[in-house]
Amino acid sequence: MNQPLDEALTPGLYIVATPIGNLSDLSPRAAAVLARANVIAVEDSRVTAKLLNRIGTKRPMTPYHDHNADQVRPGLIARMGSEAIALVSDAGTPLISDPGFKLVRDARAAGHTVTTIPGPCAAIAALTLAGLPTDRFFFLGFLPSKEKARADAIAEIAAVRATLIFYESGPRLAASLTTLADGLGDREAAVAREISKTFEECVTGTLSELAERYKDAPPKGEIVIIVGPPGEAPVPDSADIDAALIDAMTRLPTAKAAGEVAKATGLPRRDLYARAMALRDA
Template sequence: MTDNKTFQQESSILYIVPTPIGNLGDITQRALDVLSSVDVVAAEDTRHTGKLLSHFNIQTKTFALHDHNEQNKADILVERLLSGQSIALVSDAGTPLISDPGYHLVSRCRQAGVKVVPLPGACAVITALSAAGLPSDRFSFEGFLPPKTKARKDKLQEIAQVERTCIFYESPHRIIPSLEDMLDVLGPGREVVIARELTKTFETIQGMPLGELILWMGEDENRRKGEMVLLVHGYRQPGEEVLSAEATRALTILVKSLPLKKAAAAVAEIYNLKKNALYKWGLDNLD
């Protein structure tokens, strides 16, 4: 591990700088050092980023780079980088390029031989996945669902039999239509987790079968407000046993003192599960 107590600014570097998704305390010291020392900050919304910089007493000038001008402005920034300047790329929140602008700029930088340095930091996708309780060994981020019903259902059909966890962003005014389309395509039993207002005062992470989740969302309009991440459990083969967190935890404990087959049989009896499903889970997940 490198311990850089003093940040060393270099020239001709594009820094990819994540910014907080809600809680300003989540920004890293390295991000602050970069934002303070670069020649310019390329920002999705200069007014929004200006407030962030002002909060941390950073005086660096900003340059607007958003979806509507990125292809035209990317070359200007590449020229500045090639002339010896360094630039920090930020979006309104989270990690740039993750459903945010920046792809064209980074692509052109790499084509031009400009060094691109990514900083780790806030990302709503990973934050939500880490607390959702869904399988995280295989997952895909699918961005925003399409706004129109036909296109949205077509997209959901694409992932209907995908076995990995699929993650989407969604807006408050489309959350109910999107869940209803999920219900039509995926069925009422598919487990879905909604993570809203992550890192903020009213952070909520709720998971349940789709049929129940829609009812839960409809009970309180506050549950339909804020920035949202939807996480969809992967497809299960017909008849595949659903193992609860309690059952797998019990198996994890018992295998420390029993052979896996005996431990699986004991847990199956306690939780009324099939021992073969527990045994297979143990083979796949336990050393």
């Protein structure tokens, strides 16, 4: 939706990205929307108040976060029929690792206009700094805090052929890097922190090197871990392929068994189906 910056906002929901560090990164459009919103849904009113002070305005704010979202959301949806509601997070793009998607879903279901004002996002900013492949990437937010749950979560995505992006805190950084190395292999990685701030840094190396670097010196600030994709998987030999097909055919029809093995190995489904037929008829 394009509106002149000096006109009253059309009622509805406005998703507004805010700076992740340097307040100068707030776009003119984002500033104009915040200055004209009837109310701003915020994570922490103290944080957003500093941003509003920077652009020289004061607006009504209401808390909207993990702990109160279910209670607050119906009231915000009702207000969207006649008011412009802006949604912000403390830093970056709303809905990235926060409960905002439910507000968008319910606003659409109620027939309200939803507009996004794009801007900073720590995950994407860190990806641009890391020097790792960007053609495919997978954002996973924060890993679980407990060691076993963290290891299980990493095991689930070990085969994903994409660059992986995680958020992390300083005190947990070294442990997470170590668990990532154990579960993914010693891949190339990067640790980015304090993005757009005075002490911005992006340190690269293998996961084990980075774990050692931060073992006794946990850093401060917001942290993003970027992990490169796995290397090329070795082509399975014919005996392994046959074993996989035979196992799959004990559970599935021949065509579906070939499809399952094709998905797991990356080999052509047609060739696997022909081999499965030969094994079945042998």
